[in-house]
Amino acid sequence: MTPQTDEGPLVDDIAARIRARIMNGELAIGKPLRQAALAAEFGVSRTPVREALRQLQNGGLIEVQPNRGAVVRVPTPWEVRQAYEVRAELEGLAARRAASRITERQLTALREHNAVLREAAERAAGEEAAAGSPATTAANDCFHTVVCEAADNPWLSRMIDRINESFPRNVSSLALAGDERHRQQNIRQHELIVGALTARDADRADEVMRDHVISSGELLTAWYERRSQTVFHG
Numbered sequence: 001m002t003p004q005t006d007e008g009p010l011v012d013d014i015a016a017r018i019r020a021r022i023m024n025g026e027l028a029i030g031k032p033l034r035q036a037a038l039a040a041e042f043g044v045s046r047t048p049v050r051e052a053l054r055q056l057q058n059g060g061l062i063e064v065q066p067n068r069g070a071v072v073r074v075p076t077p078w079e080v081r082q083a084y085e086v087r088a089e090l091e092g093l094a095a096r097r098a099a100s101r102i103t104e105r106q107l108t109a110l111r112e113h114n115a116v117l118r119e120a121a122e123r124a125a126g127e128e129a130a131a132g133s134p135a136t137t138a139a140n141d142c143f144h145t146v147v148c149e150a151a152d153n154p155w156l157s158r159m160i161d162r163i164n165e166s167f168p169r170n171v172s173s174l175a176l177a178g179d180e181r182h183r184q185q186n187i188r189q190h191e192l193i194v195g196a197l198t199a200r201d202a203d204r205a206d207e208v209m210r211d212h213v214i215s216s217g218e219l220l221t222a223w224y225e226r227r228s229q230t231v232f233h234g
Contacts, residue, residue: 007048014042015052022061022072024134025170029227033062033070060166075167077225084217087163088210090156091144095193095209098150099202106150107198113143114190121183137173143190147197147209172216175223182219189215 018038021027039049053070056062063073098106116139141164148157176183189212196205 007051010044011048011051011055014038014044014048015055017042018052018056019059019061022056023165023169024137025168025174027072029072029074029168029171031072032068033072035070072168074227075224077221080167080224081217081221083163083166084213084220087160088213088217090160090163091147091213092206092210094148094151094153094156094160095197095205096202097153097156098147099197099200099205101152102147102150102197106146107194109146110143110190110194110197113139113146114187114194117143117183117190118187121180121187124177124180124183133173134170136176137170140172140186141169147193150197167220171220171223175219179219182215185215186212 018027018033027033033053035046035049035053038053039046042049053062057064057070061073062070064070117136120133120136120139144160148160151157176186189208192208193205193212196208
């Protein structure tokens with residue numbers, strides 16, 4: 001918790017700005033976070049930067065390593081798998097609730113977000129950068145956000161958000177970018193989710209969403225496993 005000082009709002013602002021850059025991948029996992037450089041960039045002293053980094057460390061996004069200082073933390077594979085097991089149950093419930101509540105406008109939005117992913121996959125033609133981009137990250141996130149909004153349960157949405165905020169949001173796109181088979185599987189699974197929601201089939205929507213999140217979790221677990229072996233040694 002940030003100490004109650006006059007710099008509290010400034011510390012929170014700096015922490016939010018660093019967090020946003022970690023979540024969008026601008027600050028990659030394993031990257032050192034130098035207090036002096038960050039202080040110069042934000043035009044502040046080192047004190048609020050140090051407190052902001054401590055706040056992010058308490059939240060699990062960064063860690064302090066001997067001889068390296070603060071770095072963007074690499075989640076362990078078992079953390080990712082366990083988090084996605086919980087996320088699968090929560091998003092399955094969201095899809096179940098959404099089946100009886102989703103509007104035609106929201107169904108259209110789901111199809112449009114998945115179309116962005118499909119078009120990116122078609123353009124990629126083996127080029128990782130084309131398939132893994134800010135646009136595809138946003139489209140994938142928005143797809144799941146629409147389902148949560150249709151579920152109309154703020155408690156459920158907050159719990160899902162908390163899990164999502166534990167890992168950089170660009171990693172899913174990075175993992176999919178290097179795997180054509182899983183890119184296509186991701187798109188097909190989204191289509192199954194849209195189909196179940198269109199049919200107002202709550203049981204099917206729950207099932208396909210859970211399967212989708214679990215398979216995504218396994219892909220991310222494997223990606224982090226490879227990354228954890230190379231990020232400090234590669």
